[in-house]
Amino acid sequence: MTPEPATTVVVVTWRGAGHLTACLDALAAQNRPHRTLVVDNASDDGTAALLAAHPSAPSVLRLPRNLGYAGAMAAALRRVETPFMAWLNDDAEPAPDWLATLEDALDAAPLAAAATSRLRLADGSTQSAGVRLTADGHGADLAEPASEVFGFCGGAALLRTGPLHTVGGIPSSFFCYYEDTDTAWRLRLAGWDVVPVPTATVRHRHGASTRPGSPLFHRWNERNRLFTLLRCAPGDVALRQLARFALLTAILPLRPGKPDAPNFRFGLRVRVLAEVVAGLPATLFARRKITRRSALGRGAVWEAWAGH
Structure with missing residues (x-):
């Protein structure tokens, strides 16, 4: 059989x-x-x-x-x-x-x-x-x-x-x-x-289905990284990365010689921030559920893996 x-x-x-x-x-x-x-x-x-x-x-x-x-x-x-x-x-x-x-x-x-x-x-x-x-x-x-x-x-x-x-x-x-x-x-x-x-x-066949490096790629990539951190990472890490993203976005128009990559375009970054802010209630609700399911602390996972 x-x-x-x-x-x-x-x-x-x-x-x-x-x-x-x-x-x-x-x-x-x-x-x-x-x-x-x-x-x-x-x-x-x-x-x-x-x-x-x-x-x-x-x-x-x-x-x-x-x-x-x-x-x-x-x-x-x-x-x-x-x-x-x-x-x-x-x-x-x-x-x-x-x-x-x-x-x-x-x-x-x-x-x-x-x-x-x-x-x-x-x-x-x-x-x-x-x-x-x-x-x-x-x-x-x-x-x-x-x-x-x-x-x-x-x-x-x-x-x-x-x-x-x-x-x-x-x-x-x-x-x-x-x-x-x-x-x-x-x-x-x-x-x-x-x-x-x-x-x-x-x-x-990398890129046959999507276009890595395109504006849409960078929009989803930047937005979902922030969502992932807000859902899963230690609170101070998530807030620091969100603040860093927002600060860089705010100073981009004043910064000469900025990179030409789509993720450094002011409009794209503003849209990412707007989507993250709009999704914040659902994200924080998900964070609480993840906390209840967790056996390890967020800090322990971050210390074990971030930058290593």
Whole structure:
């Protein structure tokens, strides 16, 4: 009798017809049984027909509008019934032993709730071998494997479904970016570990689905970093980083020779601040819930990981 799959691999797509087939083909070639659930963010480029025709016959959850990566993952979590939930970008192609390697790693680490893969770019270089926490609270990809990581890269990771539910699931309001770092924070606060698995490799067509470096990227990135800190970090750290962001925004018009990057544009930063202020009541409510679920203090997690 064939055992039930332990993992549901969730692939979020939006207008992914140009690269989604390669991802599904790679999943079909996995040497470990699994379920595949594709969440289609209301694509209008023929993605629905592609999914219906693919020989692997993945389960499909088609959303009525684009909820972003975070919103789609949150919608998928409500349908996952397996012990593990894998997160996989639609522009990623995992090696045939990718899932088996991740499952075996979590089976060997009962105190870990997440395992992060090694994402390689087309030229063979490493995009991410896990996520570190910088001294100012950014979640930054590690370009080389490390024995310990703070968090996982949401582009290719495996999580225990039970702990993910227990810590509050996935922050759907983030839309895109930092949903993985925020989730890692909450898992850490609840006493869980995150393990790096550099032998679980994925080829990633970075930027096929989104545009890193675009104004939208920087808006979501800056906003969600602040939301993550306000939800999860020690209060003094979160307020200091928010004040620093606001102060730099205020002096930007007076600063000569400022960088040309979108995250240094006055209008974009003002919009980020407005969105953070508007979301503050819900953020503080979430912070209280996270506190009730926590086994460790925010300060202890920050001291252990920030800047290391």
